[in-house]
Amino acid sequence: MFSNRxxxxxxxxxMQLVQRASEFxxxxxxxxxxEVGEPDFQTAAPVVDAAKLAIDAGRxxxxxxxxxxxxxERISQYYQELGVNVSANRIxxxxxxxxxxxxxxxxxxxxxxxxxxxxxxxxxxxxxxRLVGASPKPLNVHAQNRFQPTVADFVDAWGSxxxxxxxxxxxxxTGTMLDQADLAAxxxxxKASAGALILDEIYQGLHHHPVGYSxxxxxxxxLYILNSFSKYFGMTGWRLGxxxxxxxxxxxxTKLAQNLFISPSAPAQYAALATFDEQAMVIxxxxxxxxxxxxxxxxxxxxxxxxxxxxVPDGAFYLYVDISHTxxxxxxxxxxxxxxFQVAVTPGSDFGxxxxxxxxxxxxxxxxxxxxxxxxxxxxxxxxxGIDI
Ligand SMILES: Cc1ncc(COP(=O)(O)O)c(C=O)c1O
Numbered sequence: 001m002f003s004n005r006x007x008x009x010x011x012x013x014x015m016q017l018v019q020r021a022s023e024f025x026x027x028x029x030x031x032x033x034x035e036v037g038e039p040d041f042q043t044a045a046p047v048v049d050a051a052k053l054a055i056d057a058g059r060x061x062x063x064x065x066x067x068x069x070x071x072x073e074r075i076s077q078y079y080q081e082l083g084v085n086v087s088a089n090r091i092x093x094x095x096x097x098x099x100x101x102x103x104x105x106x107x108x109x110x111x112x113x114x115x116x117x118x119x120x121x122x123x124x125x126x127x128x129x130r131l132v133g134a135s136p137k138p139l140n141v142h143a144q145n146r147f148q149p150t151v152a153d154f155v156d157a158w159g160s161x162x163x164x165x166x167x168x169x170x171x172x173x174t175g176t177m178l179d180q181a182d183l184a185a186x187x188x189x190x191k192a193s194a195g196a197l198i199l200d201e202i203y204q205g206l207h208h209h210p211v212g213y214s215x216x217x218x219x220x221x222x223l224y225i226l227n228s229f230s231k232y233f234g235m236t237g238w239r240l241g242x243x244x245x246x247x248x249x250x251x252x253x254t255k256l257a258q259n260l261f262i263s264p265s266a267p268a269q270y271a272a273l274a275t276f277d278e279q280a281m282v283i284x285x286x287x288x289x290x291x292x293x294x295x296x297x298x299x300x301x302x303x304x305x306x307x308x309x310x311x312v313p314d315g316a317f318y319l320y321v322d323i324s325h326t327x328x329x330x331x332x333x334x335x336x337x338x339x340x341f342q343v344a345v346t347p348g349s350d351f352g353x354x355x356x357x358x359x360x361x362x363x364x365x366x367x368x369x370x371x372x373x374x375x376x377x378x379x380x381x382x383x384x385x386g387i388d389i
Contacts, residue, residue, distance in 0.1 A: 005130055012123060014346045017334060021344050032374035034298075034362045035344040037172065038236050039291075039317065044283040047235065047274045054270030063266050065257040066250075067093025067242070071269050074276050075242055084217045090244050092253050093264045097202045097228040097241040101128045101166075104224055106256050107249060108164045108196050109134035116157055116165035118149060119352030120320070120359070122172045122200070137162065140354040143310035147174035147320065151185045158193055165190060168200035169216065170207065173351045173361035174320040175313025177207070180219045187220035198224040202241070205232030205284065207315035208292040222246045229268075231316070232284055233275045238268040291317050294364040294371060301375035302362070305382060305389050319362045320348075326387050329357040336385070341377040 014035050021031040042048075066072065069088070076088040094100040101124070109115055111133030117125040119138035126136035139157045141147045149157070154165065165186070169178040183199070190197040199216040204227060216223050228241035245253055257263075274280055299309055299319055308322035323333050330347040337343045346363070348356035364371060382389050 008130060009127055012350050013331060013334070014344075014350050017338050017344050017346070020338055021342070024342050029342055030373075031338075031342045031344055032370055032377060033344050033366055034364070034374055035346045036363055036365050037318070039231070039234055039287070039365050040367065041234050041287055043234050043238070043271075044275070044280045046277060046280045046283075047233075047271050050274035051238075051267050051271035054267050059266050059270050061266060063263040063269060065254055065261070065263050067091070067264055068266075068269050071273055074273055078276055079215065079217065079244075082215055082218075084215060084221075086217060086221075086244055090247060090250060092243040092245060092250070092257060093269060094241045094243055094257070095261055095264050096230060096239045097200065097226045098124070099239070099261060099264070100226045100228075100241050100243040101125070102131070102260060103243060103253055103256050104164075104198055104226070105129060105132045105134070106260070107252055108198075108224075110163070112161060113163040114159060114161045116154075116162055118147075118167060118171065119354040120147070120173055120348060120356070121166075121352060122168060123350050123352075125166055134163070135161075138352060138354065139165070141174075143322075146176040146311050147171065148176055148178050148182070149186070151182050151189070154186045155189050158189060158195070162193065162195060164196045164198060166198045166200065168202070170203040170313065170315035171200075172203070172316060173318050173346070173348075173359075174311060175203070175316040175318045176311055177314040178216070180214060180216070183216050183223075184219040187216075187223055191222070196224055198226060200226045202226060202228040203231055203316035206288055206291060206317060208295060208313070217244065224249070229272050229275060232288070233272070233280075234284065234287065235268070235272065235275070238265065238271060240264055240268040240272055291364065294368065295319065297368055298362060298364045298371050298375075301371065302378075305375070305379055317364050319364070320359050321362055322358055323360050324358045326382070326385070330360045331357070334360055337378065337381055340384070341381045343374050343377050343381070 072088040079086040105128040113134040114137040115129040129136040225244035229235040334347040346361040348359035
């Protein structure tokens with residue numbers, strides 16, 4: 001009765017853990033949430049105020065498919081501030097990066113084509129390929145290479161059916177960034193193979209280094225870039241993102257966007273205009289620093305409990321942690337932590353299959369107090385399971 005495609009999509013273990021967490025919470029128990037990929041902060045007040053004004057002013061109708069010109073201009077200016085020239089014409093405002101992924105899969109892939117995706121990687125990536133009848137092809141990434149593909153890995157994995165590759169910087173679940181020179185070389189290989197490279201920069205802004213983030217557009221201007229207002233800009237529920245596309249892709253993307261989405265949310269677009277104002281940017285920057293402090297707190301605490309963190313992330317809000325000293329698979333570890341100690345962590349199997357039993361993703365999307373409580377509970381768990389700390 002339902003499509004093969006819909007049957008092939010694997011449910012996430014984390015969703016079952018979230019369900020279990022809500023059952024515990026309904027019983028009045030406190031659950032520590034290290035599983036959520038969503039910041040605990042509310043959308044910055046100036047952005048909320050801009051949305052209210054927009055709604056009161058009747059900005060509640062469809063907009064043009066590629067987004068309101070003011071927002072496309074403002075995003076273009078944002079790139080200017082990051083030191084790259086991107087004309088507003090190449091910016092397509094989307095319904096979250098998820099809307100952008102849908103558009104790019106429809107634009108770039110035909111049935112039988114392959115999309116290279118990293119393993120581990122963002123769990124939904126392969127669904128976008130399958131949705132248009134293409135196949136995801138895993139590109140295993142390793143701790144010794146900071147969980148990013150090397151140019152040699154990339155070239156080796158690119159086969160005769162490969163039409164596109166989807167990489168992320170900083171990535172989910174590992175938070176690491178791609179080397180800019182490698183990125184340029186991979187893009188050149190994709191181009192030479194009549195394909196395309198998509199770079200997911202949805203965690204742009206959430207880097208822990210004091211020096212500014214450099215977009216992939218600085219080294220390869222014909223990349224497809226995915227970005228979003230969800231993470232750094234704290235607007236997950238508003239469902240707004242953008243794609244930067246090469247000039248020649250804008251016209252076919254317009255047709256797809258018109259047909260698939262008509263337009264992105266109008267109030268969300270007017271609200272997003274305010275995210276770039278100084279008042280809101282000050283709030284986003286303070287939050288970035290808070291994330292960096294949380295990262296250090298969680299990493300130090302886990303290391304004290306003998307967990308290995310093979311790669312210190314460059315950004316995002318995740319640690320990809322080696323749990324193998326527990327002697328359990330990551331699934332067992334996560335379920336026992338949840339059932340016995342009410343700590344929610346996402347097992348590696350949600351991000352692919354490469355060494356998935358060995359790793360778990362800890363998100364630091366909750367405050368210091370919750371992190372401390374989680375660490376105390378994990379210490380008790382290890383002790384009760386007879387694991388040396
Ligand atoms: C790497 C990555 N890409 C894309 C998305 C989709 O984000 P959104 O649709 O909220 O913009 C996420 C969400 O967590 C993500 O982690």
